[in-house]
Amino acid sequence: MSLRAFHIVFIVVSVMLSLYVGVWGVRQYRIEGTTGALAFGVIFLLAAVALVIYGMNVVRKFRELP
Amino acid sequence: MTTTTLTHPVPVDDGHGHGGGHHEIEIPYTLHPRPDTGMYNGKLGIWLFLASEVMLFGALFSTLILLRTSAPSWPHGWQELNIPLATLNTFILIGSSVTVVLAWANLRLGDLRKGKIFLSITLLCGLGFMVIKSIEYATKFRHHHFPSTNNFFATYFVMTGLHGLHVLGGMIVFGYLIGPGAKLWETNRDQYTNRVEVTGLYWHFVDLVWIFLFPILYLL
Numbered sequence: 001m002s003l004r005a006f007h008i009v010f011i012v013v014s015v016m017l018s019l020y021v022g023v024w025g026v027r028q029y030r031i032e033g034t035t036g037a038l039a040f041g042v043i044f045l046l047a048a049v050a051l052v053i054y055g056m057n058v059v060r061k062f063r064e065l066p
Numbered sequence: 067m068t069t070t071t072l073t074h075p076v077p078v079d080d081g082h083g084h085g086g087g088h089h090e091i092e093i094p095y096t097l098h099p100r101p102d103t104g105m106y107n108g109k110l111g112i113w114l115f116l117a118s119e120v121m122l123f124g125a126l127f128s129t130l131i132l133l134r135t136s137a138p139s140w141p142h143g144w145q146e147l148n149i150p151l152a153t154l155n156t157f158i159l160i161g162s163s164v165t166v167v168l169a170w171a172n173l174r175l176g177d178l179r180k181g182k183i184f185l186s187i188t189l190l191c192g193l194g195f196m197v198i199k200s201i202e203y204a205t206k207f208r209h210h211h212f213p214s215t216n217n218f219f220a221t222y223f224v225m226t227g228l229h230g231l232h233v234l235g236g237m238i239v240f241g242y243l244i245g246p247g248a249k250l251w252e253t254n255r256d257q258y259t260n261r262v263e264v265t266g267l268y269w270h271f272v273d274l275v276w277i278f279l280f281p282i283l284y285l286l
Binding site for chain 2: 054
């Protein structure tokens with residue numbers, strides 16, 4: 001497996017982590033009611049979105065590489 | 067294809083019952099994928115190494131699962147550990163994976179200056195990770211939390227400590243590639259670029275381990 005393929009695998013796993021942690025934060029907020037947990041969850045959900053956008057861009061850029 | 071010859075003589079039987087003969091082993095540095103393995107030798111080597119690393123960390127993850135499921139009580143990571151610092155470290159490592167790919171991509175495009183800049187950013191990310199981790203450790207020690215305290219802290223320190231050593235190892239290699247190792251660019255650009263790719267594969271693996279460590283140790 002090349003670095004480009006492994007990088008895409010890494011991004012996919014990172015998106016899954018971000019979604020899991022995001023949902024975990026929101027659930028903690030529902031249980032405890034602390035805004036810190038909510039902020040934590042929202043940060044990771046936004047990170048998941050950012051990583052998906054980055055992943056789509058990087059796939060396109062990789063095709064342009066020699 | 068370029069080759070290198072090991073200078074260490076290997077004793078072999080000289081045919082007269084004596085082991086005093088010498089034989090030289092040639093290890094080829096292939097720059098392009100070999101038809102039999104589908105990859106150049108350096109990449110095959112790093113994947114074999116990473117396979118052994120999967121077994122090492124796999125054994126530790128299995129140990130954690132067995133200890134946790136068999137323990138009558140187990141503390142929640144988010145109650146004992148510093149989540150904001152670990153979150154920051156997570157983003158630092160994800161960012162460093164992006165910069166190491168950018169370094170390799172720029173080298174593929176023939177831009178050594180940009181390649182070295184992105185390698186330096188990756189090295190700084192590794193340094194930032196280690197500084198934050200040392201702050202986390204220092205806080206734990208101040209609160210008298212040691213590996214001997216309980217099984218939770220034993221697994222926490224062993225797994226994050228071993229991971230930290232891997233980060234340190236990657237930083238040393240990046241330092242070499244930015245510094246004295248960069249001389250190879252003048253004589254063999256493809257080989258230098260391949261070295262960065264192989265190091266990038268290792269770095270991605272180290273980051274991937276953290277991606278699993280973070281939720282398992284800190285959140286569950």
